[in-house]
Amino acid sequence: xxxxxxxxxxxxxxxxxxxxxxxxxxxxxxxxxxxxxxxxxxxxxxxxxxxxxxxxxxxxxxxxxxxxxxxxxxxxxxxxxxxxxxxxxxxxxxxxxxxxxxxxxxxxxxxxxxxxxxxxxxxxxxxxxxxxxxxxxxxxxxxxxxxxxxxxxxxxxxxxxxxxxxxxxxxxxxxxxxxxxxxxxxxxxxxxxxxxxxxxxxxxxxxxx
Numbered sequence: 396x397x398x399x400x401x402x403x404x405x406x407x408x409x410x411x412x413x414x415x416x417x418x419x420x421x422x423x424x425x426x427x428x429x430x431x432x433x434x435x436x437x438x439x440x441x442x443x444x445x446x447x448x449x450x451x452x453x454x455x456x457x458x459x460x461x462x463x464x465x466x467x468x469x470x471x472x473x474x475x476x477x478x479x480x481x482x483x484x485x486x487x488x489x490x491x492x493x494x495x496x497x498x499x500x501x502x503x504x505x506x507x508x509x510x511x512x513x514x515x516x517x518x519x520x521x522x523x524x525x526x527x528x529x530x531x532x533x534x535x536x537x538x539x540x541x542x543x544x545x546x547x548x549x550x551x552x553x554x555x556x557x558x559x560x561x562x563x564x565x566x567x568x569x570x571x572x573x574x575x576x577x578x579x580x581x582x583x584x585x586x587x588x589x590x591x592x593x594x595x596x597x598x599x600x601x602x603x604x
Contacts, residue, residue, distance in 0.1 A: 428526035431471045434464055435493035435502050442492065442503075444517065444545040446558055446565065449537040453513050464488040464504065472504075472520055474531040474581040491517065494547070499523060501551060501575060503534075514538045521551065521575050530578035541568070551575040 517535040535545035
């Protein structure tokens with residue numbers, strides 16, 4: 396009788412070990428590109444971030460849990476590592492939106508460097524439908540000196556405009572159209588007093604026709 400009692404117990408113990416092994420395997424599995432996209436709320440194009448929208452982002456609010464991207468998804472944003480080489484302030488990306496077009500995915504997020512208050516830095520990273528990385532662009536933000544507003548069209552052309560914050564109020568400083576399907580500039584735009592608002596480079600002109 397003892398032999399018949401031992402066998403079921405061994406089977407139960409073996410099943411328990413298998414379940415634990417399967418759970419550990421699931422936990423250690425690397426996230427997929429689909430998992431990464433699921434971290435971002437879906438949004439449609441065209442998409443805008445106005446000066447009013449950005450100012451509301453830095454208004455004091457009741458304490459709530461901030462939705463930050465899990466560190467295991469950082470590998471899908473290769474510019475984070477490059478960015479870390481230029482500052483000792485850690486980044487905590489905050490997912491804002493994901494857009495899907497006929498040929499691309501684009502994710503919008505706040506870089507949230509150092510958890511600094513009163514500052515937002517929004518970037519867009521674009522991929523092909525298979526998750527292949529195309530490029531990252533700085534597209535919007537706010538600090539104590541300027542506001543960069545954003546409008547993204549359905550063809551992934553973005554219009555960004557800088558408003559300088561002065562004692563008298565806000566002054567329109569410059570405006571550019573950016574092709575989000577080129578590698579671009581992941582850092583905050585370096586505007587020049589000599590730049591001409593609305594000036595397009597050759598690649599932008601070709602895409603905008």
